[in-house]
Amino acid sequence: MKMSKTTLPNCQNCSHRTQSVFADLRKNELEELSAQKSCGFFKKGQYIFQENSRLPGVYCIHSGKIKMFRMGPEGKEQIIRFAKAGDMIGYKSILSDEPLSVSAAALDDVSVCFVPKQFLFDTLSINNMFTRKLMEVACHEIGEANKIITNLAQKTVRERLAEVLLILKETFGEDNEGFLEVKLTREEIASFVGTATESVIRLLSEFKKDGFIELKGRRIKILQANQLTIVGNVFD
Amino acid sequence: MKMSKTTLPNCQNCSHRTQSVFADLRKNELEELSAQKSCGFFKKGQYIFQENSRLPGVYCIHSGKIKMFRMGPEGKEQIIRFAKAGDMIGYKSILSDEPLSVSAAALDDVSVCFVPKQFLFDTLSINNMFTRKLMEVACHEIGEANKIITNLAQKTVRERLAEVLLILKETFGEDNEGFLEVKLTREEIASFVGTATESVIRLLSEFKKDGFIELKGRRIKILQANQLTIVGNVFD
């Protein structure tokens, strides 16, 4: 991975800044961030980092999509969540001072900024709004994880797949034709749902037959989101 | 629930303080905490709080054991984790400014201190060590949740039960006879493992037959922890 300071825009005028955890940074803090960060690129399929390792900082995603996953006991990937432009990844390991609990891999070509952990700690100690924002993001994620745990334990594969489709729509949005703006293999979908690839395939074609979705190769279009919320027992 | 300021010791000389998130509070901060907190008691079985509600602060557990759980789509409890003396609960909802994502209920008689959220926010803004500690705890919990998600998706019930027994030992310890220092119904164990009550019962008696554990009514003694780690595919 090449790292440089010039390939991506300064943090001050980064288009993702206002939606990111850095939204509340002051002018001089942003300048410092720009000065300390470096940039990197990952091709589709490459690992950004691997679980159990440690990083000297965090990544801010400038463009591209990323899957966060853990290896199960038989070496099978379990996708925990996705990340996209504007998200910061790898920070939990820094803040809890533990090795990474997940790996991250690029779903398409990805460009990132790397922020040294010292910048985080420095900013945490002087900018309360930043602290609050970071806590908010972290604590929100715990709530999401609690929901996933309950779903995995209690819902059927059919229900979980319906919900996953809605999550993908929510997370990545749709292109101008209405297809989900993310390209995943059936195996990756299965890994996120927590089931076998064949089960995903069978249920997808069932949803297609029911008119809930349209399939075009690897691309998925959601036709009846409301039906999926019903099938998936999705309340919130 | 009765609330008073005198029933429990001051925070300064609370025996759990040094292991809690309040370990790094300064003298005057501890005095302020003592002044602002109130105390409460819950009988076994009572709810401390319910998911989707909001609290004006957080609870510190002074004594007793608590289950944290979520209601699944069919109204079935999913136990996410346990909490015990020294733990702070309910803070994630405060910090993410969202309704609670879990409920909490007393597993035995519980006494708690209630800390208004303003104290938390005030202390976050002036005590960096407290901030770091709180972040550390929250981020650690995310890592744990990631592990649980992977286990639920990929391990068998047998493996998960073996691991749960070890988690219970780790969390609550053993009494002088070697029995787990927590009294759970089979249904609660099942709810934590993410399976049916009958499956827990069958597998427990299997573990007993294999000599891994001893059962005495509701009480469980772990005889061969190492065998359980093998059966449960527990690496860390």
Add this chain to the structure above:
DNA sequence: CGCGCGATTGATTCGGCTCAATAACTGTGG
């Protein structure tokens, strides 16, 4: 244009859930 991975479909197996019937235990009040 062919190679190879990913997708699909079918057949079969099986872990684990549900339902049902006792048995054992907990704790409660007399």
Add this chain to the structure above:
DNA sequence: CCACAGTTATTGAGCCGAATCAATCGCGCG
């Protein structure tokens, strides 16, 4: 301290969702 009532635990039988295994298809890419 005992009896009773209501839980909770146990065990068995049967079923079903979903995993696995096997084979073929088809698209994307070099």
